[in-house]
Amino acid sequence: MDKLLFGDNQFFGVNHMSEEKARAQAMRFQRTDAIMEVLDVAYDVGIRTLMCTTHDRISDVADRVRANPERYRDFQFYPCMPYAHKYANAVTEHGMLGAIRSFMPNDGLFATALAGTKALASKEMDGIANAMVDMEMKMFTGTKTPVIFIQNVFTDLLIGLGFHRAFRIFHDHIQEKYGAEPAYITMNMPMLLDVLEKQGIERPIICSNINKIGFRMSGGYDAYLDALETGRVRAVAMSVYASGAIPADEAIHWISELPGVESIVFGASSAGNIRGTKALVDKYIGKAQ
Amino acid sequence: MTDKINIAVVGLGKMGLSHFAMVNVHPMANAVACDGARFIREVLNKNTDVTIHSDYAEMLATTDLDAVVIATPSRQHAPMVSAALDKGLHVFCEKPFCLDWQDSVRLAQTAKSKGVVSQVGYHYRYVGAFQEVKKILDSGALGNISHVQAEAYGPVVLRPKRATWRTDKAEGGGCLYDYAAHPLNLLNWYFGEPTQVSGSVLTRIFSEGTDDQVMSTLRWDNGPTAQLSVNWSDESHRKMSTKITMIGTNGRLFADRQECQLYLRSTDPALQGYTKGWNVKYTTELTDDAWFYLRGEEYSAQLDHFVTAIAQGKTASFENGFQSAAETDKTMSMILANADSGVPLGKPPTVSQPTPAKRRGWFRR
Known part of the structure; x- marks a missing residue:
């Protein structure tokens, strides 16, 4: 994995500090051109990975990347699925079962499988999970997707429900069908690590909040640092600035001294912030990608 | 294991599943579930170790439980x-x-007489920014508050669609019960039950069986006038957004889930850490981490409070007891009655007499 990954929250009106700011960003980025301008700045300073939700708008970005293979030769996506609000809204609209049906391909196999809830509940669960992954991956056809994540709401719901086998299903499908690395976003890293190891998944790639002030590091700051030190996890750190609560230099310096952190993912909308973070990562972690 | 609290989560819809997930990994709880729908039972039976009951009455009769979560x-x-x-x-x-x-x-009353912990899931009382508002109001630093706006917007019903219980008023669906309940519950927390409710209009936009928009005016004895403005057919919001704005004699206060902004005309010794002019506090500093995070600290924190209160042998909840939720139910019934009849509900509030300004020098305000 590259040492610095570019996130996409800023493009879709997600801001953990201010709804006003989130709205201003949503306005600014409603044109794909505006998103591409920012991605181009990042790409041109050597940040070539976009870690992104499977939001509908990302398919526009994938179109641009496909349309210009010369310009974006090294551009790669780390898809994070599913885009939770899409499913939550579908559940409100169609009910739980209807929502699953609405996201399945309409062709023969699943139309039949979904005719009976019994089949859905038992035999076909693996197939349905895989079909859902494939639906989410469609927009990335023809692009590079070497690492594929499950979104945190989904990961954490599966942990809580005790539906741990789902991680194994996902793991195997991502490796077999996409030849990619399966990865997991969570707000509960130490707990997830135990769950994955029990599923026989060793040294998983896990993206979670890792920051100097312990913001949203559920399970406890110390448990995170312990997990990192044991070398059992390949960590991707998000929220390293804790939504701006930690000065950039201090935040990156602190992260650079942690064992086990392979990458940092950050979101920014201004060229200044993008270049600033890149420079800090080069300074403390090293230039090579 | 025996000293853990046995909790059944009843109803595995959107809220129930998330409650179940959180209770299931709580270090002090043992969770079982109960749902009438075969589909969800079979999925969980097949894929997890969870015990799932299909019949509530039978579960209560046969299972050793300490508590239930009703969703x-x-x-x-x-x-x-x-x-x-x-x-x-x-x-x-x-x-x-x-x-x-x-x-x-x-x-x-029953819960009180039985001495059990009773709690209702008004999670906004567990959002750091809204707790900060409570702290500021209790300090009195905002002065006499006359003007309040309580709002909630979100993208729930965006087109005519198949009815579910959420869109059926008789089942407790609709924008009033689902959305407006939250800002109303905050108003009850801050000011109590309103003295008078008027100007209530419940409007259908897309739903056939219930309201998609709620507006109302609430007044309190010697207190503020609040305008309630709620709409769950607003696609411009990514998810539910609740906000409260207040103007008092000593400033202005705004809060949503992310931040709490306070403008103070002058500092108040009862409110430490705030200066004259604008003050902004963000979620980051107002939030404590949860033992398990699924969809926001507030959801984890309210369940943790519930489990902790039981474990500590309390006879009442820390927050959101049934009595406080009853205030909100009563407030909603006033809005419904007022919307039906057009006649204001409750007596006109006593209007506070402006306290005569303290004698101050000519050149001070």
């Missing part, structure tokens, strides 16, 4: 809570509590 459609709350209280169980119930506020009052 069924709202109309079922009253009978289910009642049955659990009869068994002497601690009860956490989703909001709105009961559709008939007199049931709410009755159940609050």
